[in-house]
Amino acid sequence: MKYRHSFHAGNFADVHKHVALLALLRSMQRKDKGFLYLDTHAGAGRYDLGGPEAHRGAEARHGITLLMHAGSAPAAQEIHDYRDLVAALRADVADPHAYPGSPWIAAHTLRAQDRGICWEILPSEYRALERALGGFRRMRAECDDGYQQLSAVLPSRERRCLLLIDPPYENPSAELDQALQSILACLQRLANTVVLMWYPIKDERTLTPWLARVERALSAPALNLELWIYPRDSRVGLNGSGLLLVNPPYQFDQRAALWQ
Secondary structure, X not given: OOOOHHHOOOOHHHHHHHXXXXXXXXXXXXXXXXXXXXXXXXXXXXXEOOOHHHHHHOHHHHOHHHHHOOOOOOOOHHHHHHHHHHHHHHHHHOOOXXXXXXXXXXXXXXXXXXXXXXXXXXXXXXXXXXXXXXXXXXXXXXXXXXXXXXXXXXXXXXXXXXXXXXOOOOOHHHHHHHHHHXXXXXXXXXXXXXXXXXXXXXXXXXXXXXXXXXXXXXXXXXXXXXXXXXXXXXXXXXXXXXXXXXXXXXXXXXXXXXXX
């Protein structure tokens, strides 16, 4: 695979996904009982937005950079929490261009009773992931195919799970279907699994039939959170950011309306 998450790290879609992820982690922690966090396509875990792989933060200028330099305080607590988390990483590593990926966000947030496993199939990305997660005892990284490993860890001993699925989408149609099949298999093993799946909004001819298949296939409650940046008929690389949320926590949709 040619895809590297660092190419798009910090763009508007990444921020959309990460705000939702952090909000879900905090929501899961309203209960004292621990949970298992799973990340099927973890990436490098931490990124340098000032580096060449991120095109010197070109895409991030309309995402995390814009958010971090916003003059006024965010209206929603979820945005405030996310900005604080990014600022904490940058202060910790003394680098104003540091940017946390989903594994770092989760590892930083997990409590003593929680644990996490993240998978990255590309060896070079996995090595970077190991370095990014150094010191986080509650999170384990593995160089493997996350989809294939889900059946080995579910149902979890905690009986509570938050699963993030964020594939590279080099073949969007096939990967959307593969993600849906993985979600269905996970729900068979642990019916109350909370699933957050990111999907790109590019071509409605591919997306609309898939969303219809999702609605037919899922018996669990589900929620779609879509952030459109460009009109639906625009011919740009990415019109918007989509999140499929299965088994959303109580009133999560009402809170999401404040920050998305």
